[in-house]
Amino acid sequence: MRSSITYSPCLTRSFLNPKSLCSQPQFPNIAPISEPPSSDNPNPNAYCPQEIDSESNFPTKPTTKSEVSISAFFLEPKHADVAAEISQNSVLTQAHVINILLSHKSEPRSALKYFKGVEKKRGFVKSVDSFFVLLHILGGFPPTHKAAQNLLNQWVSGDSCPAPGVLVDHLAECSKRFAFGLNPRLFNYLLNSYVRANRIKDAMLCFDRMIESDITPWVPYMNILLTALVRRNLFNEVREVHNKMVLKGISGDCYTVHVMMRAGLKEGEAEKAAEYFIDAKATGVELDAAAYSIAIQAACVRPDWSLASGLLKEMREMGFVPSEGTYTSVIGACVKQGNIVEALRLKDEMLSCGKPMNLVVATSLMKGYCVQGDLNSALDLFNKIGEFGLSPNKVTYSILIEWCCNNGNMEKANELYTQMKDKGIQPSVFNVNSLIRGFLKSRSLENASQLFDEAIKCGIANVITYNNLLSWFCEEGKVNEAQSVWEKMIRNTVVPNVVSHNNMILGHCREGNMDVANSVFLEMVEKGLKPNVITYSVLMNGYFRKGDTERAFDLFDQMVGANIAPTDFTLNTIINGLCKVGRTSEARDRLKNFVDGGFVPICLTYNSIIHGFVKEGAINSALAVYREMHESGVSPNVVTYTSLIDGFCKSNNIDHALKMRNEMKNKGLELDVIGYSTLIDAFCKRRDMESARELFSELSEVGLAPNTVVYNIMISGFRNLNNMEAALDLHKKMINENVPCDLQTYTTLIDGLLKEGRKCT
Template sequence: MSKMNTLLSRIKPLHHPKPISPSPIPFPPHFKILVKDIIQILSTHPHWQNSLETRFSDCETPVSGIAHFVFDRVRDPELGLKLYEWASKRSDVNDLLDGFSCSSLLKLLARCRVFVEVENLLETMKCKALAPTREALSFVISAYVDSGLVNRALELYHIANDIHKYPPDVIACNALLNALIQQKKVEIARKVYEEMVKRDGCWDNYSVCIMVRGLCKERNVEEGRKLINDRWGKGCIPDIVFYNALVDGYWKRGDVERANSLFKELKMKGFLPTTETYGIMINGFCKNRSFQAVDRLLVEMKERGLDVNVQVYNSIVDAQIKHGCKIEVRKTLRWIFENGCEPDIITYNTLISGSCRDGNVHEAEQLLEHAIKRGLSPNKLSYTPLIHVYCKQGKCVRALDLFFVMTEKGHPLDLVAYGALVHGLVAAGENDLRSALKLFGQMVKQKYKPNVVTYTSLINGFCRTGDSSRAEKTFEAMRSSGLKPNVVTYTILIGCFSKEGKISKASSFFELMLLNRCIPNDVTFNYLINGLTNNVATAISNKANESLEIKASLMMDFFRTMISDGWEQRAAAYNSVLICLCHHKMVNVAMQLRDKMTSKGIFPDPVSFAALLYGLCLEGRSNEWKNSISCKLNEREHQIAVNYSEKLNQLLPQGLTSEALKIFHTLLEGVKPHIQENNFIVPASNRS
């Protein structure tokens, strides 16, 4: 029985026969001479119009009776258009070209991909009520699909169905269906497929297979199986190609059990798995890190006499490296060679990448040399990992050498490699910052748009050399190009200006960071706190000149106020940062910072309380304040909190009042009255 099943599986499935074109009109011998003469006149005669007039005056055949033969035999669309335009201007009604002749011209124009002329002819035929033949319209649809103009092909498909009342042939329909699936327009493809099935002769086994493959790519495997069952015996006989699509679909969905079950089922039904089938299973098991199952499948392939191709070995090696397995390069290459397979450049690239990942640059270089000796052509994926690792190791000279070798061979660096090289050169010091700038310029010339990492690397380089002015200009160029600086970018600049004592500048970048919803980290906070506490005198003395340089800073304003009110420097610094965070609706980040300051022995005070309550109210979380912030304040501390809350209230748009201020006044009613207004008494723990 199993032998019978095996034999049956080898029988090729039935397909619908290709649609038969209309029987050609008989071609009398004297027509051959006439067609040949017309083509020669169109091709060679300078006064071809007169020559055509003379030639047709000598015969009884009208232009309309011979034109389609000419269109079918010329290869130059210009010749066909010349004859069409000449015939269109003739006064004899017998010479006017009919729909059949125009359809022949349509095929010629579509074959040569002159779609502007195709559209012009279709419009003219529409105006003259000339319908293109099914064959011609099918030909045009296929040509549009082949050229990637799928939307227009779809429009013509609907025109054929809805206006001309005949569907395109199965070849055109399948081409359109396949293109829609490739563009992931599965819903549109499903509608086209359903229309194809409704019309007998417009679909075949391949149509079903295309649709099944599309559904499986979208991980809708069950619908794909149902589609096969619905068409079984109705012109569709599933073969191994169907099973391959289904198995692949299960793997893409991560359904290991069903993929394995279906693989066993197809063998039990007598279908012979192909190299592609095993490749799908091996690739799936590799992603699942089931390397023992992979070994069993390799043995099974050999037993069935199937050759294991290099793509299968590449999948295995790539998976082993990605899963962190230890790879012995020599042993791996010997294993591939001994199994009768030749490693390709992808094999070497994968191994080079793995060696670079492990920091084994010498081994990676040897692999590159070995690939070249074997006649393989290295590409950017061969060089890029080496450039990356050399940059990380600070060996920028060698990285540049590889860069030049790579570009000389016609393999320009990709964006990531450029970024790595720029970063490596910046990290190497100031003779290399210049090199980085040159490389950056070359990168822009080659129309690579530098990313955030590349810009940030340059900014870091300028900051390290004390050139904060160029760092700031690079930052502005980065924003002008439409890129959003990240936390590293802002932190580098904040750190640079803080160390230079330009604390107002640092605070402006901090507030810009918050305005752009970029969340600071511990390094950012450390730079700011240290910058404020180490530059108190500068921060206060620069107040008069600050408005001339930069926009007034919220953080600096509160820091100066707190210093003036007698707050200890670090407490004033932390509170100023807390106020900024809360004002920009980052209360959760502010609470994390509050916990950090507490762990360092700087305990929350009335200003911390006012800032956090203000922030919670801004975020619409006023009902959470009792569970989020402590309220153990005495009478005078309440008054201090109220005064700072009133100052925060001034930051709101005119006419609005923070709910925090209302809460404070309610709290004040519960403490002893007769508090003198503006009687600021700083808690002893926070006095200077």
């Protein structure tokens, strides 16, 4: 319950000199001044602001006019009575001052001059009552509204003053006690003064007490408060103020919508920003171009190109002209979501509206082309941007260099890189890393190494730069070279990360050196690096390849115990590993358990099991898995059919093998060299060299080159039929086509010639 606080020690102080607040002694309450009664609830419309300036328009000090010297003021004949009132009272009581102020109730400027005069009088103690009476007088007349604002601004910006809730209560009490009527203008001025003084917490307290007292905050001042809260990232407070406004029946205006949408965007909640826009439209708020622009920005952040494009269209239909920045954002959103067609349409629309092409749009479109796989169009646009008076920047070059590398066009990538440097644009480590990856992918180790050395010399090489080389060397089985890169990284004080260790573990696993791979793993843990699912999966695969399934499963249990969820790669590694060591039935059982746990098998998964059963001679089990594969909706690939053909051939069931081959052709799949070699070998073993020769010829006709294995099978087949002329012809063809002969080639030929009693020449 609120108490009367007419003259508490906190409220009796100097207001025009804030430094002396709370320095005056307590004075007794005075009797109410006798005034004609007035309504306790005056028409609030009488106090609606005619013009409310923005926060920056409020002066922090009283105007020069209000600082006219008191002596000059007294010389004016029309103020002689005020001068007399002051001079005749050597001791001025609060009651007397308030009575005099009230006598000038209809003359606000005279009341202000009187107050300024008496506060300089020796022995006069200022109080909240007299100050608030003056504020009510000034607030009742438009010409002195600014003076009331200035007084409150000056007072609130002082070192100390009563709590906001106390002031709101006392200001309301004074309005009733002295029959002014409740003037919401003064409360809104007070609220704004707190914001101007950067006293946001007090502004919130003032706002809350106004709401509790049923004093309606005005929308412009609410917007100023909301803006101040957004600037300080006080998003919970922003929503709190806005919700209280809505509950109070204050819907806000278009600028309120601006502020709330910007708050949502700044908070990273684009959905909330969109909701404010939708709600504003539903409640009939008249939205302007800026509101649409912010809503479009929110749609682009999500991103939702369809919504953004729709709002842009709606904006134009309402007669608004979207800005260049708005078009740029929507085009960027379209590109991000892969709709290059809409992005190009909007680019044309932007240009037709008289907006110039800008580099951000051009660069976005280049990226869009690249993502769509149309590098040539991206490069064409790059060559044309000069027509718009644009010059490519680092981002433009970076995108094109990266995508040229991704597409294997290293000549163009290097050309752009050189052009970039020639224009004085310093390449980033991102550019260098893209080029190194590209050169390695195109197997140009020399260029990659040269760029790698340049990056180290320039001091821009980072851990990713080193990892590019480590990964390539380890994938290629060149562990010694990878070790050299590792040592160079340590010398140059670049700290290896988890990826670096994973690469080295992979390299040692590929070599079958599991002891060293495990040492790298332990070293990694000792350094405080946390192994990830790739670390465990690579190690498990290494142990499976060595036949050490027990150690592989120990690692799996260790991984799960560390709360690292296995990926599809991990589960496929387990299935493939079991199949490689002859435990295919167990692999199939585990697959069922994995599927029950949510794992979705892919073609690779089924191929591992089919191949495992074929190796074990269990062709019927392999066929069962093949049928299961179909039932699961997974399409077989070349590897699937090759394994089954191999299985049927090994079980001497050539008819089923050919049936599989026909099924494969009907699905648009072609045999690879391994598939052809399997069928050719089957016909050779059946001594059907005519069919074998047909397949051998077909192999070349479809664009495949027979390898050493295929030639050896054919040579062996003819040798078995004692047709050494045909065998020797194949040998000559091998030499002419630069197919290397191995020990088996020569052993077969020598054996055949010796059996015929011919000399080997």
